Amino acid sequence: MTDFKTSLTTNPFDDDKLREECGVFGIFGTPDATAHCTLGLHALQHRGQEAAGIITYDGETFHSKRVLGHVADNFTSQDVIDQLPGDAAIGHVRYSTTGDTVLRNCQPLFAEFASGGFGVAHNGNLTNAYHLRKSLVRRGSIFQSTSDTEVIIHLIATSTFRTLLDRFVDTLRQLEGAYSLVSLTSEGLIGVRDPLGVRPLVLGKLDKSYILCSETCALDIIGAEYVRDIEPGELVIITEKGIESLKPFPENKPRPCIFEHVYFARPDSFMDGMSVYEVRKRIGAELARENPVDADVIIPVPDSGTPAAIGYAQESGIPFELGIIRNHYVGRTFIEPSDQIRHFGVKLKHNANHWHIKGKRVVLVDDSIVRGTTSMKIVNMVREAGATEVHMRIASPPTAHSCYYGVDTPERQKLLAARMDVDAMCEHIHADSLSFLTIDGLYRAVGEAEGRNKQCPKHCDACFTGEYPTFLTDQSEKEDDKDQLNLIASTGS
Numbered sequence: 054m055t056d057f058k059t060s061l062t063t064n065p066f067d068d069d070k071l072r073e074e075c076g077v078f079g080i081f082g083t084p085d086a087t088a089h090c091t092l093g094l095h096a097l098q099h100r101g102q103e104a105a106g107i108i109t110y111d112g113e114t115f116h117s118k119r120v121l122g123h124v125a126d127n128f129t130s131q132d133v134i135d136q137l138p139g140d141a142a143i144g145h146v147r148y149s150t151t152g153d154t155v156l157r158n159c160q161p162l163f164a165e166f167a168s169g170g171f172g173v174a175h176n177g178n179l180t181n182a183y184h185l186r187k188s189l190v191r192r193g194s195i196f197q198s199t200s201d202t203e204v205i206i207h208l209i210a211t212s213t214f215r216t217l218l219d220r221f222v223d224t225l226r227q228l229e230g231a232y233s234l235v236s237l238t239s240e241g242l243i244g245v246r247d248p249l250g251v252r253p254l255v256l257g258k259l260d261k262s263y264i265l266c267s268e269t270c271a272l273d274i275i276g277a278e279y280v281r282d283i284e285p286g287e288l289v290i291i292t293e294k295g296i297e298s299l300k301p302f303p304e305n306k307p308r309p310c311i312f313e314h315v316y317f318a319r320p321d322s323f324m325d326g327m328s329v330y331e332v333r334k335r336i337g338a339e340l341a342r343e344n345p346v347d348a349d350v351i352i353p354v355p356d357s358g359t360p361a362a363i364g365y366a367q368e369s370g371i372p373f374e375l376g377i378i379r380n381h382y383v384g385r386t387f388i389e390p391s392d393q394i395r396h397f398g399v400k401l402k403h404n405a406n407h408w409h410i411k412g413k414r415v416v417l418v419d420d421s422i423v424r425g426t427t428s429m430k431i432v433n434m435v436r437e438a439g440a441t442e443v444h445m446r447i448a449s450p451p452t453a454h455s456c457y458y459g460v461d462t463p464e465r466q467k468l469l470a471a472r473m474d475v476d477a478m479c480e481h482i483h484a485d486s487l488s489f490l491t492i493d494g495l496y497r498a499v500g501e502a503e504g505r506n507k508q509c510p511k512h513c514d515a516c517f518t519g520e521y522p523t524f525l526t527d528q529s530e531k532e533d534d535k536d537q538l539n540l541i542a543s544t545g546s
Contacts (some may be wrong), residue, residue, distance in 0.1 A: 070357070071316065071423055071452065071460050071516075075160070076100030077174040077254070078271055079143040079235035081242040081291045082262040086142035089259070091128045093271040094144045098124055099319055100176075100267060101146035104159040108172035108237055109139035115170040115237075119159035143237045145174035148461055158200045161237070166210060168217045172237040175202040176267055177252040177459040180230035181526035205234075218243075222288070222301045229524050231310075231458035231513075233283075235265050241292035249308040249522055250285025251458050251513050253324055256296075263291045268322040279323065285309070308522040310458065311512035314499055315449045316357050316420045317460075327500065330360050335498040336448045336490060337364025337418065344488035345369060346416055346444045350409060352376030354419035354431055361448035362418035371416065374409040376438075377431070403434070411439030417484075421449050423462075425469035428482040436483070445484040450492045450517040451475070457525055458513065492517055 076097030080089050090107050105127060106119035116137045120127040124146065127133070145160040161174040179185075182201035185208065190196070194207045205224055212220035217238060231251035236243040244265040246254045257264035259277040266272060269279050283289060285307040288299045310317070313324055320330040340361065351373045353362030366373035380402050415435055422428050432443050451470030456462040465471045469478055479487035492514065493504030501511060515521045 070427070071312065071421065071456070071462055075145060075147045075174075075176045075459070076267040076271075077143070077145055077176045077233060077235045077265070078267070079141075079174070079237065079242050079244060079265040080259075080262055081141045081264075082293070083259070084140050086140050087134050087137040089262075089264075089275045090142040090144040091124060091134070092274045093264070093266055094124045094128070094146050096271040096274040096319075097146050097267055100317070101148045104147040104156075105145065106147075106159050106161050106174075107137055107142055107144040108161045108163055109137045109142040110170070110237055110239060111139035115163060115172065117161070117163055117172070119156060119161075121156060121159070141237060141242055143172055143174050143235045143242070157198045160200070160202060161235075162198070162200070162202055162206060164206045164210065166217065169239045170237075171206070171209065171217070173202065173205055174235050175205070176233045176254075177231035177247065178457060179204060179228055179232065180457050180523055180528070181228065182230075183527035184530050185227065204228075218290070222299075225288075225301065229526055231523075233267065241290060243288065243290055244283055245288040246283045246285055248286040248302040248305040249513065251308060251310050251522070253309065253313060253318070254283040256280040256283055256289065263296055265289070265291075268318055268324070270319045270322045273321070282325070306509065306511075308510070308513040310460075311495065311499065311514050312449070312456075312460070312516060315495070320360055325499070332499055333360030333448070334364035334367070336495065337361035337366075338368040339364075339494040339498050340418070340446055340448055340488075340490045341365040341368035343491060343494050344446055346446070346486060346488075347414070348416045348442070348444060349413040350374050350376065351416045351418060352409070352435070354417055354427075355379040355403065358417075358419040358448065361420065365416070365418050365446065374406070376406045376409045376415065376435070378404050378406050380404070403431070405434050405438035407438045410435055413440060414442040414444070415440040416444045416446055418446050418448060420447070421452050422447055422469055422478065422482075423452060424467055425478065425482055428484075432483050442485045443483075444486045445479070445482065445488075447487070447489045449490055449495060450514075451478075451489050452516050454516050454519040456516045457521070457528065458515075458523075460516070462516065 078090055078093035080086050087109055104121050105124045108117045143161050161172045163172045179201045182204045185204045189207045196203055208224035209220045212223045214220045214223050232247045233252040233254035234245045253267055255269055257272040257277040258280050264277050272279055286302040288301055290297045314332045318324050318329045322329050348371055351362050351366040351371050353359040355377055435443050452468055453470040455465045496505040513522050
């Protein structure tokens with residue numbers, strides 16, 4: 054039975070989107086570290102809206118605050134800023150993919166080692182955390198959370214190397230999966246990106262202060278200068294002496310997440326040397342070339358479908374209109390359930406702009422289809438507004454595989470594209486036609502003129518292709534454990 058109080062949330066459409074797990078921010082060398090960190094996290098709020106946290110260091114003591122909810126609701130008062138003194142800070146905004154949404158799983162996590170305090174914030178997901186955690190527990194480790202990030206702290210604590218940096222590197226070499234980390238010690242700020250560079254991390258500068266963050270939009274909000282991307286497999290150490298770069302891993306061919314360009318990143322960010330907004334317009338143009346349709350108006354599914362819809366309209370010559378208006382000021386509702394109110398619920402955040410829909414053949418452009426519930430509601434809404442035809446165009450290939458690298462993907466059997474072909478999906482969402490961008494078209498949009506190199510793809514595209522660039526140790530181990538439990542249960546042992 055559906056919990057009505059949950060179903061009528063602020064995002065009746067957005068909850069059918071893939072969700073990036075989190076965003077990170079770190080700054081070193083300014084007395085305004087907490088204020089800058091707060092602003093940076095505010096700019097990264099789209100990457101995680103369940104929880105937020107900040108750790109600072111004032112030269113003697115570490116200070117921490119972690120909360121459930123949004124940055125603006127918890128970190129903007131002067132009282133809070135005063136509780137987090139220091140000239141260095143790291144922060145985190147979170148969606149949960151590993152670990153429940155409870156305060157003990159909020160980041161940054163902190164531990165006191167023999168060598169001093171250590172805070173860490175993590176964007177990504179470790180694909181061998183389950184395996185490592187079982188081993189650590191057998192050796193006596195006591196975990197305080199269910200987050201995969203805590204594995205990092207226990208590996209550092211139990212490492213036999215002498216210095217904290219060597220222990221950290223020893224830990225990193227045991228990790229599989231995707232991670233961009235910012236860490237705070239009494240010596241300075243550390244940033245590291247996994248060897249494949251699946252998750253983004255950029256370096257910025259504000260006067261004499263250095264910044265590490267998930268996206269360039271977090272630099273813009275504090276007036277900082279973008280310096281460069283942290284390279285895949287690179288570890289940077291920022292101290293009073295300046296910045297040092299290490300390469301502790303064997304050289305690898307990078308595989309940054311291509312879905313950052315489709316949906317995750319803010320359109321005003323630069324990623325992989327490209328404007329996200331411009332890439333999304335190119336995606337829309339590729340979509341129009343691959344999947345033309347005779348129609349009267351192009352309408353984006355707000356807000357993530359807008360840049361691609363602009364590109365589609367420019368390439369096709371069909372007029373672009375805001376045919377669906379989004380209400381940005383809707384709060385959670387607790388109206389008592391009834392059939393009529395349930396119907397109203399889908400319109401809490403989006404409403405059809407009838408003037409530009411009635412009597413017209415409409416092309417709806419969205420970034421992806423996950424479960425299909427969003428697309429069905431939107432198609433029905435546009436039909437009710439008087440559209441004579443409703444065609445759906447999706448600015449990415451079908452999402453047919455789960456992501457294990459820090460994205461909140463439903464189980465594979467809940468992904469519509471894993472259960473149906475395109476014709477069946479079209480019928481399911483009640484559209485007149487449905488088409489997706491090809492994987493080659495997506496690669497062309499991100500600058501690969503020849504499309505996807507099947508022998509050596511330059512991005513992680515596993516959610517579309519099922520080709521995972523790292524080991525999925527935990528997935529196979531959990532299946533083995535499940536089979537063993539089933540065997541024990543069936544034999545009564």
